[in-house]
Amino acid sequence: MPGSVSFTPALALASLSGEADADWARAGAEYAGAAFLGGIALDADSRAAARRLVERDRTEFLPADPIPFLDRQFAALADVPIQPAFNVRSATIDPIADAARICRDYDAYLEINAHCRQNELCTVGCGEALLRDDARLADYVDRAADTGVTVGVKVRAEVPGVDLATLTRDLEAAGADFVHVDAMDTESVIAEVVEATDLFVIANNGVRDENTVREYLEYGADAVSVGRPSDNPAVLERVAAAVDRLGDLETARYPRSSDARIR
Known part of the structure; x- marks a missing residue:
């Protein structure tokens, strides 16, 4: 349930494909309360898509077997004071459950990637393609939630034909605990989801x-995340200081009754 999501400070490091590993999370732990490792492709089709991305000079995690890779990464963070999470991609549902069980065993969060918009991934039904296939995305959430893991979805605003407010209601009904929203250029979408x-x-x-x-925070977000500059200590220090100063900020413009708030 949403109340199971909590990290302090209310600042997360957002996944960067091929870069966001345990060492990256360790480096940012001084500033952030959570780290979303990954993304990582789990099944044959998503891994083939990831290899095609590498061929055009993108970075991707492509270990021989992704599930033991999750295990090793979480184990490497056992002594780090940060809430771990892993962002995963899959064109099929069974590997989602496998990854969920690893995350559950480490008290880590599972984040289903419905965010990446690269054609290679969307063509095989991963990333942003899941936003347009809400029934399948809800099935992914439901299957993960059945393992007992804390599960959420990374989504993107400004996708034609996708109403994030409606989508997130469906994800909540399927068992999601959190949603990680890339607001793009429409920051007010956060208020709609809240x-x-x-x-x-x-x-x-x-x-x-x-x-x-x-x-x-004024739009009602429970936490914020830093993406590209997540390896830049100057940015992280500045954002962490702002989160600390604004931690008691009233959000009366967009009130809600959730007990999941961490401020």
């Missing part, structure tokens, strides 16, 4: 300073 559900809401995109943190 009003629609009791999910724990992590706001992402452009989080760099106190102004951006304040805007997302």
Whole structure:
């Protein structure tokens, strides 16, 4: 349930494919309360897509077997004071359950990737393609939730034909605990999601300073996340300081009754 999601400070490191591993999370633990490792492709089709991405000079995690890779990465964070999570991609449902059980055993969060928009991934039914296939995405969430893991979804705003408020209600009904929203250029979408559900809401995109943190918190986000600059200590220090200063910020403009709030 949403109340199971909690990390302090309310700042997460967002996954960077091929870069966000245990060493990356360890380096950011001084500033952040959670780290979303990955993304990692789990099944044959998503791994083939990831290899095609590497061929055009993108970085990807492509271990021989992704499930033991998750285990090793979590084990490497056993002594790090940060909430671990893993962002995963799969064109089929069974590997989602396998990854969920590993995350569950480490008290880590599982984040289903419905966010990546590269054609290679979307063509095989991963990433953003899942936003347009809400029934299949809900099945992924339901299957993961059945393992007892804390599960959420990384989503993207501004996808034609996708209403995030409706989608997140469906994900909540399927058993999701949180949603990680890349707001793109529509920061106010956070308020729409907050009003629609009791999910724990992590706001992402452009989080760099106190102004951006304040805007997302005023829209009702429970936490914010830093993506590309997550390996930049100067940015992380600035955002962490802003989260600390604004931690008691009233969100009366967009109230809700959820007990999942961490401020």
